[in-house]
Structure formats: structure tokens, C-alpha cells
Amino acid sequence: MSKVQAQVTAAAPNDCANQANSVAGLAHCLIAMTRKYAPHAAVxxxxxxxxxxxxxxxxxxxxxxxxxxxxxxxxxxxxxxxxxxxxxxxxxxxxxxxxxxxxxxxxxxxxxxxxxxxxxxxxxxxxxxxxxxxxxxxxxxxxxxxxxxxxxxxxxxxxxxxxxxxxxxxxx
Structure with missing residues (x-):
């Protein structure tokens, strides 16, 4: 998962700049964005x-x-x-x-x-x-x-x- 490439930081530089460009980074970014933009939502x-x-x-x-x-x-x-x-x-x-x-x-x-x-x-x-x-x-x-x-x-x-x-x- 950490070796499968995904353009995470380019797709969402304001939210995902600190995430790896991988499927794992994408998953981490999506959870972090949920916490940021919908803090009362469960993910x-x-x-x-x-x-x-x-x-x-x-x-x-x-x-x-x-x-x-x-x-x-x-x-x-x-x-x-x-x-x-x-x-x-x-x-x-x-x-x-x-x-x-x-x-x-x-x-x-x-x-x-x-x-x-x-x-x-x-x-x-x-x-x-x-x-x-x-x-x-x-x-x-x-x-x-x-x-x-x-x-x-x-x-x-x-x-x-x-x-x-x-x-x-x-x-x-």
C-alpha cells in the first residue's frame, strides 16, 4: 500500500502536502480531510x-x-x-x-x-x-x-x- 503510487500531494496540496504519494498517503489524507472539514462526522x-x-x-x-x-x-x-x-x-x-x-x-x-x-x-x-x-x-x-x-x-x-x-x- 505504501508502494502503490498516487499523486496525493499534487491533487490536494493544501490538505495533503505532508502525505506520501501512495495509496496509503491517499487514505491518510482522506481521513485527515474528514477530521478537518467535517469534525463531527464519523469516517x-x-x-x-x-x-x-x-x-x-x-x-x-x-x-x-x-x-x-x-x-x-x-x-x-x-x-x-x-x-x-x-x-x-x-x-x-x-x-x-x-x-x-x-x-x-x-x-x-x-x-x-x-x-x-x-x-x-x-x-x-x-x-x-x-x-x-x-x-x-x-x-x-x-x-x-x-x-x-x-x-x-x-x-x-x-x-x-x-x-x-x-x-x-x-x-x-
Whole structure:
């Protein structure tokens, strides 16, 4: 993160002159600008760990370099669509439903990230489908809402501070 170049000081010389010209410098600058221009606002950093199952510790290290400890919270998206949508052959026949094992793995990553930077996690883009849906347009099945509410002790233990629900990507 500190080696990936970004023209931070040239883009915002009045606010970011003391930041490195890197992705890490950009993240530090954005947090500093939030503190300066919106001192009463909370600022979060979105978690994007592509290899989260295999290398959570590397992701935690990257987020420390980015300055996540200076944000107020981390944000993680659960899914951009209901699991029933993904299960359709036209969408890859993927199994995106949560088993206890799958949910525990995701909660484990979020907990590790929260503890590594000392900030809570807000989950967003939690699919709003439920298992009573009929897997038609805008009525796909999903089990995440039920799972999360049935396991609030595990959710809290993972330092999840908020749950935000949304339909995600819409199909026309």
C-alpha cells in the first residue's frame, strides 16, 4: 500500500502536502480531510480483502498501513445480491447461502480486522431476501438476515457495530 503510487500531494496540496504519494498517503489524507472539514462526522474505511480466507493477517497489515486505526469504523459488504440469484444457472449456479461454517468464517475475518485496527465493523449490503421467496425477479431467497438475527451473540462477539440492509444490484 505504501508502494502503490498516487499523486496525493499534487491533487490536494493544501490538505495533503505532508502525505506520501501512495495509496496509503491517499487514505491518510482522506481521513485527515474528514477530521478537518467535517469534525463531527464519523469516517469509515471499506474492507476489500480479496484473499480474506487465505491471508487475513496480510489484509490486517495492509489496513494498518492505510491508517484504518485512524478511522472510526470499518465497513464490509456481505453480498451484492440474494443467494437465490447466484444459485440460478444463468448466474453461475453458485452456493452463496450461509451455513454456520461459512458465516463463522466471515465473522472470523471481520473480528480479526476489527481487533487488528481497534475499530468496529459495520456490515452493509446485507441481502433482504428470505427463504419464503420464490426465486423470481426481486424475490430471491436468502438466509443472511435470519442467520444474523438468530446469532446476535456471535455478531456482537465479532465487533459488528451495525447491520445495514439493502437490495444490492437490481436486475431489470
Amino acid at each position: 469509515g474505511m471499506h474492507l476489500t480483502c480479496w484473499d480474506w480466507q487465505g491471508n487475513t493477517q496480510a489484509c490486517a497489515k495492509d489496513y494498518a498501513i492505510l491508517g484504518a486505526q485512524n478511522a472510526d469504523f470499518l465497513v464490509a459488504d456481505v453480498s451484492d445480491r440474494d443467494a437465490g440469484w447466484y444459485a440460478e444457472p444463468a448466474h453461475g449456479s453458485r452456493d452463496m447461502f450461509w451455513t454456520d461454517q461459512k458465516a463463522a468464517a466471515e465473522l472470523g475475518v471481520w473480528k480479526t480486522m476489527a481487533e487488528s485496527v481497534g475499530k468496529p465493523v459495520v456490515l452493509w449490503q446485507i441481502p433482504v431476501g428470505n427463504m419464503a421467496q420464490n426465486n423470481t425477479l426481486n424475490h430471491y431467497q436468502d438466509d443472511k438476515v435470519d442467520w444474523l438475527f438468530a446469532h446476535m451473540d456471535q455478531v456482537a462477539n465479532a465487533h459488528i457495530a451495525g447491520l445495514l440492509f439493502g437490495a444490492g444490484q437490481q436486475e431489470l
